[in-house]
Amino acid sequence: MLESLIQNVLNALQWGSYYSLIALGYCLVYGVLLLINFAHGDIFMVGAFIGLGVATFFLGNLGPELGLSGPVVLALTIPLTMILTAAVGVTLERIAYRPLRRKGAHRLYVVITALMCGLVLENGNLAILGASRRSFPQLIPTQVYDFGLFSVTNVKIAVILAAILVFIFLQFVVTKTKMGMAMRAISWDKFAIPLMGIPVDSIIVFTFILGSGFAGLAGVLFAMSYPVLEPYMGAMVGWKAFIAAVVGGIGDIRGAFAGGFLLGFVEIMVVAVFPSTMRDLISFTILLVILTWKPTGLFGMAKTTKI
């Protein structure tokens, strides 16, 4: 019983890490723009496919010439994927969200545009790469460390560590740097901020770079643990990460981080104890109860609007 519990806590930490990494992206964009970027789950999917493309490029095309080994390819794949995925996120902002913002469209239209962008990414991928599943190459040999009570793999440890490091990094950026201060300021009052001489567009682009870049990282890490890629893989994970961010208190970095792990934990534990058909039912009921009890989420602040 104890063995299963420890093992499942580790499983939950790994599964929650993906939710956290994606939820952080939702949270950043929401925090700055008050926009729920529903395309974010699909940016995660694009990240996984970009990672696949980059990895196979180095392994297949350049690898034999340069003699790159798996770990080296991985070390190249992660930053390159993050950069390229960030570029996709910024492109999306440029062609879909910015024109709407310039025209002063209502937030609702921007959210619906985001939903559309997600569908465009999914179906664009389906049209370009086809419906066949893709397999992510094994870049580093999986080491299983068996401690008797529980067993972990190197990938599992790396994923959990990555989620924690990204959280610390973002927390630092948002609370301690000038960029972060500007981000928070836009969120506070986006009409007064340009008057202070802060370039709003650059800050928004920076936000998208951060969010999408870490979605790319999540994509590569996800593909390493679950190496079967398909165009719709981001949709459900994205939705759930969004819910995790809301439960954590959307707009708060700590909330997104904690919410992601909470959701991962609840999902794994429900499956471990109940039949798997009950998973989403029970886990989302729990989240619903949390929201009823604290509608602003675990770390959220209640906002009052002066009329």
Add this chain to the structure above:
Amino acid sequence: MKRSGLLLALVFSLGLLLTAGCGGDEQKPASQEGGNIVIGFNIPLTGDIPKVGESSRQAAEMYLQQVGGKIDIAGKPYTLKFVYEDNESKAESAVNAQLKLIEQDKALGIIGPMASKQAVPGGEVADANQTPMIAPWSTNPATTTDRPFVFRACFLDPFQGPVVAKFATEEFGAKKAAVLFDVASDYPKGLAEFFKAAWEEIHGPGSVVAFESFTTKDQDFSAQLTNIIRSGADVLFTPQYYSEVALIVKQAKELGWNKPIMGSDSWGSAELMTLCGDACKGYYFSTHYAAAGATGKTKEFIDAFKSKYGYVPDDVAALTWDALGMMVQAIQNAPLTGNLAQDRVAVKDALAAIPSYDGITGSMKFDPQGDPVKSAVIVKINDAGEFEFFKSVAP
């Protein structure tokens, strides 16, 4: 100015789409009056198992090429036309595709759907509309039960489940078994239950120590696999499709599982090894035919397929070939009148009356239920990643 440019671009792209749609659609929905025989294919070209649909279509295209697009019926040449409908590997889309094939494309007979999840509802539609259908790959009994118009080309799960249970008992000396399956899909769910029943019959009640489930589209099975590993099972049976197998097998190994894993005929796709890689080597599954070491007609088919498409055909391709062969034979035997509704009934009767069809997946004959009587093959995935013949089990 800007707006009109956008409008122009829209109109232009719409026009492009329309012409593209028309270009590929020269064959008008035709009945057999014009000397055409239309056979419909209800197959998954997108969705969870796109490779299954692709294999099936490739086998059909090869068939069409080999017969030169024509068949002789009572001395007269008829043009053979195949219509491929994508069922997105969803049950509801399979029903829509089936209706389209029957009503719009005027198919004389239908091949497919492939997986039981689509074939069970698809069979209902075919039977209700009195259109003969052969499901090449669906092993769930419900597909043909009490449906005179529905046939199949493969063995059934009530046969396959015990075959796997018996094999695991004899080969690994296993006493306790674990099962991991998708509860939301007819095929894995049915097979998991047949396996459990057969296992408990051999080893007594409670010998299936873990009976864990998940839902379609799940990617993480760590909680279920943790339960399975802690249960002390000697063998894991997972009757899943190839894309899930790759995830299950890898995660099981990562959590410390080092005992045998067995699968069912849904493993036998050409894509299993590209997705699963080294992780699946050394495991066994029950299936319809083994490509490595085949002889005679089967070898001819494999060679022709390999030279055309560049890979060894999987059981879906072989079963589609056999289903198509039986359908064509039935059409040739049936007294065709030109009245579609009458002809469909005639083809159904001719299918039921086929004495014994010598196919590439073995010889078969339909029993009164529309199911063929044929044997199963246990295949081992060898170190080269080939599906190697290991044992044959007759009913």
